[in-house]
Amino acid sequence: MSVVPLAAGNDRLKQIRKLSRRSERSERRLFLADGPKAVEGALGVPGCVVEVFATASGADLVPSGVDVTLVDDRALASLSDSVTPAGVVALCRFVDRPLTHLLQSAPRLVAVCADVRDPGNAGTVIRTADAAGADAVVLAGTSVDLYNPKTLRAAVGSAFHLPVAVEPDPADVVRRLQAAGVTVLATAADGEVALHDAGDLLRAPTAWLFGNEAHGLPDDLAALADHRVSIPIHGRAESLNLATAAALCLYESARVRRG
Structure with a gap:
């Protein structure tokens, strides 16, 4: 787990935020799973989750044993589509199958x-x-x-x-x-x-x-x-x-x- 939470201005987070666009998701075959239910589901698919981001309070919503990258509240909000973000978002690979x-x-x-x-x-x-x-x-x-x-x-x-x-x-x-x-x-x-x-x-x-x-x-x-x-x-x-x-x-x- 990161010691210092990443801020919204972090360059890596800026690139991840681009996944809000469908074209960017399709090109990179990556998406964001927002909230504990979605993250838990993604973690159940082998190889799906690339990285889990959470606030200090949101980290408690992540299953034990899962590595978490801490972000501050503003950074998490910038990754989330929710009006009231739950505090955890996962960067994931596409899961659709032919x-x-x-x-x-x-x-x-x-x-x-x-x-x-x-x-x-x-x-x-x-x-x-x-x-x-x-x-x-x-x-x-x-x-x-x-x-x-x-x-x-x-x-x-x-x-x-x-x-x-x-x-x-x-x-x-x-x-x-x-x-x-x-x-x-x-x-x-x-x-x-x-x-x-x-x-x-x-x-x-x-x-x-x-x-x-x-x-x-x-x-x-x-x-x-x-x-x-x-x-x-x-x-x-x-x-x-x-x-x-x-x-x-x-x-x-x-x-x-x-x-």
């Missing part, structure tokens, strides 16, 4: 986010997929950056618990999943199968395909899926938001698999 790698493990439940732009929604889908026992998540197309601090915060450590792939082409993701023997189910208001009648489908290896918050799935992408599944609306609500729909679908899969 879709090919994910398919090698023969996944039985996958969540695919196609062009999901909101970091809170993407992080919540990752967290829900983790809780439901999914094997992987794919962020496809123009989906939000996995390493956006808001995405990681919404995932509450789950981005480090299960494999996440980042792929540029949602249609290609669908085709590759199908080629690997995974049934792709698209969520659609006019789906030909209701969620509560989808038990037979959900017993097979399955990937749920979720679309953009505002526009849903494009017709051509939904048409590539093996089946389109609707979530019944029993009241007067027009629809469900993305995170809620994902939770219902993933937990219905979990229920069928464990029933």
